[in-house]
Amino acid sequence: MRVLKYLLTFRWANTLSEVAGYLSAVALVLATLAMMHGVVTRYFFGLPTVWQTEVSVYLLVFVTFVGAAYGLKHHAHVGVDLLVERLPVRGQLVMRLVTAVMSLIVVAAVIWTAYGTWWEAVEGGFRSPTSLRAPLSVAYAILPLGMLLVAFQYVAFVIEGVQGLRTGQGAAEKAALLGQGNAELAAVVEEPQPAPAAVGERDTGTVWPGSTDEERLGRS
Numbered sequence: 349m350r351v352l353k354y355l356l357t358f359r360w361a362n363t364l365s366e367v368a369g370y371l372s373a374v375a376l377v378l379a380t381l382a383m384m385h386g387v388v389t390r391y392f393f394g395l396p397t398v399w400q401t402e403v404s405v406y407l408l409v410f411v412t413f414v415g416a417a418y419g420l421k422h423h424a425h426v427g428v429d430l431l432v433e434r435l436p437v438r439g440q441l442v443m444r445l446v447t448a449v450m451s452l453i454v455v456a457a458v459i460w461t462a463y464g465t466w467w468e469a470v471e472g473g474f475r476s477p478t479s480l481r482a483p484l485s486v487a488y489a490i491l492p493l494g495m496l497l498v499a500f501q502y503v504a505f506v507i508e509g510v511q512g513l514r515t516g517q518g519a520a521e522k523a524a525l526l527g528q529g530n531a532e533l534a535a536v537v538e539e540p541q542p543a544p545a546a547v548g549e550r551d552t553g554t555v556w557p558g559s560t561d562e563e564r565l566g567r568s
Contacts, residue, residue, distance in 0.1 A: 357507050361500035362421060368497050369418025372411045379407035398479040406487050413494025420501045423527050437526070438513065444525035445509045452502040455495050462492040 354360060386400030419425050432443050466488040468474075474484040505525050512523040 357511075358500060358504035361417075361497075361504040364497055365417040365421040365501050368414050368494075369421075372415030372418065375407045375410045375414075379404040379411070382407070402476065402478055402480050402482060406482070406490070409487070410490050410494075413491050414497065416494055417497035417501045420498055421524075440526060441509055441513060441523055444523075445506060445513075448502050448506050448509070448525060452499060452506070455499045455502065459492050459495045459499065462488070462495065466492055 382400045382404045386397060389395045389397055416425075432440050435443065466485060469484040469488045476482045476484055476487070509523045509525045
């Protein structure tokens, strides 16, 4: 029963998003190493190669689209919540749900379009017009795969949000959709700053270079 509930509530999408994030990190490291290899072999050994730039582009595309689900799960995407934050908790959750559903519709449209392009590359056996001649079916699969992961994460958010509205105020406050702010950024922004010194406050610890003791006492 627990397994069925886990599957139907799309909680497994959170795990997929985490895995996608770590894979994107690995792809980013590989892209960096590929570019470094190209620079070293070309400028230090005079051995130009043909694969580094193209492979790096594919890896960065993977980072962008496959890593999008990880960014969505951790609320790292750009959002404007000036008005939403002024609503009560349930109102905020309703607005987040509406936004999530609308975004899910857009993501579904992108998946459908990208799938058609990918399937056309598969049937036609298309390859890149470069010396590498990489199969474009692999490159074109990145976009629909990444958007599918994003769609799964949105569905998980929506299901949890609806359950929160139906359960009560406490569950609504714990809904993942209400964590849209970047926690790391919020911690920096909300970090208390030292209060400025009041106007006219005596500062007896200031040392004036090149001044005598009498001059320093007069300035303080």
